[in-house]
Amino acid sequence: MTTPKQIDRVAWLALVAGENREHGGNDGYDDEPAEHYSWDSSVPNHARVKVGDAIVLWEERGLIGASVIESIETAEVDKWVHRCPDCGKAGIKRRRKQPRRYRCYKCKAEFDEPRSEQKRVTAYRSKHDRGWVDLAGCLSAGQLRPLAYLPDSQNSFRQLRWGNFVGAVHASGLDVSLRVLDAAGEQIAGGHARAVVRARRGQGAFRRALLDQFGSVCAFTGKAPVDALEAAHLYSYATTGRHDSRGGFLLRRDLHRLFDLGHIAVHPTEATLDVAPALFAFPDYASLHGKGLAVPLTAGHRRWLQEHWAEHRTSVPQPLPAV
Incomplete structure (x- = not known):
């Protein structure tokens, strides 16, 4: 609703x-x-x-x-506008496979080169x-x-x-949430953009703190190259506007994205991965369902994970379907 x-x-x-x-x-x-x-x-x-x-x-x-x-x-710039040499309209499209490179969708003319001119516009x-x-x-x-x-x-x-x-x-039936969008909209309306800019500038320090804490380890799958790991917030920085290394994991990029979207969640008490049914068709992700984490959880982690679970899950983890 x-x-x-x-x-x-x-x-x-x-x-x-x-x-x-x-x-x-x-x-x-x-x-x-x-x-x-x-x-x-x-x-x-x-x-x-x-x-x-x-x-x-x-x-x-x-x-x-x-x-x-x-x-x-915004900026004032000059841009090239390409027109049909027959009717002078700009409704033309470049074609790749036909003998004549361009076609005008206004007068239907076909030609090799348009009539081009520069135009001052606001970008x-x-x-x-x-x-x-x-x-x-x-x-x-x-x-x-x-x-x-x-x-x-x-x-x-x-x-x-x-x-x-x-x-x-x-x-649509997909397990998606617009709460991150709503939180960002509320913060923009409240005039807090400067706090978020400061938070983003601290992203490098946040990642370094997590590497010092966990080493080169993806929290969901184990050891991984440093370059493959991203600093993942367990909370929404769009809402809080700050970094807290006590509320973060290192995750592979694909798993980071799936976690942010709620397609993968962590059961806050059992510390096991819960994979959404939409991912069961992908064996590499389905195999993670029910597995434990590769890093220990603190009380702070569990608190953030509880909020993430409450946002993206309404029941206990579901078992994988029988193969």
């Missing part, structure tokens, strides 16, 4: 199309979905997007993830990594489009019905 806060959140559905997203015949944008999104003043709704708004990123295959915009950088770039939630595979493009206020729009930015989106995510 969605809350009034979720229903009232301003949200934008933003299209990502690979490393070189094209819009209006330009040279593309440098998107990194989990961290930032770029657009410019040639894009409809470009100036309506604000700090504190939710941003939901998708591609033609479906949903990628969602977050809350922490900041927006925008969001920062939104703090509350990022990976939702790949949760909703298809066909399920996402009807959630926009203008489902048939072709705009890169479309305003999204946030309450409907949250409901669709919860109904």
